[in-house]
Amino acid sequence: MPQLRLGPLPKVGLVRLTITLPEPLKEELDQYAAEHRRLYEPVETAALIPHMLEAFIRSDRGWRSRKAKGGGAPRRPTLPGNAATSRNSDGDTNA
Numbered sequence: 001m002p003q004l005r006l007g008p009l010p011k012v013g014l015v016r017l018t019i020t021l022p023e024p025l026k027e028e029l030d031q032y033a034a035e036h037r038r039l040y041e042p043v044e045t046a047a048l049i050p051h052m053l054e055a056f057i058r059s060d061r062g063w064r065s066r067k068a069k070g071g072g073a074p075r076r077p078t079l080p081g082n083a084a085t086s087r088n089s090d091g092d093t094n095a
Helices: 023-039 045-059 061-068
Strands: none
Touching: 023 045, 045 061
């Protein structure tokens, strides 16, 4: 029997994001999750969504091309008071 494209899910850190879906898409996701559970392991439908989005982005040739040329989404600037720091070649800390 053919395997699903998504495969087993890796363990990663998470950030919460709320989305709204059309009912037919939610039903399709639930059906996909049921098949994923049958083939691999128990999983909630919502747990599949980030992996599906990642697979979609990685398979988007236009995005990969733009990202490789430096035309991808700009990085967020470090804001004053942000805890993010870096060290310069002298070992000094820069904010």
